[in-house]
Amino acid sequence: MTENGVYVYAFIPEGEVLSADAVGVGSPPAPLRLVGEGRVIAVVSDAPPQLRARRRDLMAHQEVLLRLSDSGPVLPMRFGAIAPDEESVRAQLSGSQAELLATLSHLEGAVEINLKALPAQNALAAVIAEEKNVRRLRAAVRRRPDYEANVRLGEAVATALSRRAADAGKKVLHKLTPMARAVVPGPEVHGCALNVSFLVDRSESDTFRATAQRFADAHRERVELRVAGPLPCYSFVSSQNLRTPVAGG
Template sequence: MSGNDVYVYAIIPAGQALPPGAVGVGSPAAALRLVDEGRVTAVVSAAPPQLRARRRDLMAHQEVLQRLTDTGPVLPMRFGTVAPDDESVRAQLARSQAEHRTTLSHLRGGVEFNLKALPAQDALAAVVAEEKNVRRLREAVRRRPGYEANVRLGEAVSAALSRRAAEAGRKILHELTPLARETAPGPEVHGCVLNVSFLVDRSRGDSFRTTVQRFADRHRDHVELRVAGPLPCYSFVSSRPQRTPVAGG
């Protein structure tokens, strides 16, 4: 990276102020500033000379986005978005100004919640009580223990846990969708039967979390639900500026 490189955190509407006291990536932490172009603004700082995906910088990037989200709509950049200079940032803002304004208008007043559903932990007793095939295989193992019988039983339990979790995942998705403006499926995550994000009005955030918790309490023998949010609306932004690769470290 050159000495003029600019680290880009987000795009916000023109006139939206920086959070007081917020600082950016790097050590020492870089001061935040604004690069304006028309009716949109980029939140930037000087880019560290050797940017890596270190915990301190990842957390600083996320903290800036979270605090910006608390004050207005934010088009968030992924960690590691770097431009050669301010003029490059302005040029990108000018090229995509109409798109950025449309996206910011769509996100105004909204936050993202992510929901992951996993097979319930410690639900063997419920599986045995409610799944005839599992009961049959367990009785077979008791009558005639052996490696193959144990494998069949383990496979049946695993399949039942996943199926029950998937059924519960479909139900909670049906309950939560009316609370959201929009939903976006996430990538497959090992061990999860459901990974989906919701664009939710900030005013409905507590209701969203309460609905998740009540469902989890009622279906604890079927599914484990993990909800994260409110978050910056990564999943509901269609395009972003190009970024430089960032190595782990």
């Protein structure tokens, strides 16, 4: 058992190898190693003392997962997953072989792409031109400016911007869903009309992103699209796959 436990990055199929200089979290970065049991192996390192979500370590964790995904499917762990020792990791592998293998097969050749839809920036002119209620309230403010009238106008503009973004979000979701193997909603994000992740064939990820960008360009007065990826496939790993002594550090 290492002093601070074993940091777990991911589960991958047996047969994969790591470069001799592969490193992960910590300062100095901890060397990576493989813990094997059956047809699935874990990528681990010694856990650093007093692990915190520092940018350096978050980026190191992400980089390990992205490099692993270059050579095959990866079942990623969230940042901060620490097991007491290697035997605990082997027990997880031994007890969950079927589930882990099924998930790895599902993720073969795929990446995650996240899309967020937000109200368009600098779209006031379009809102005034296209939203009758906003035009009416704006005219009222001009005739008789006061605090309450300005508040009503501001609320109407905000509501219109959010509704327009939500409508555009539905349209882009309908357009992109056929291009993905699977789609899952993400957690609610303040200010976002849509937060969703797509499981996309790695070979199609550039086409997917280009399609999203064309939609964003054509609807820039309604929505701002933020596209992130390719990413490790966090959103497509069921928590049931990770029944484990591993716990967030």
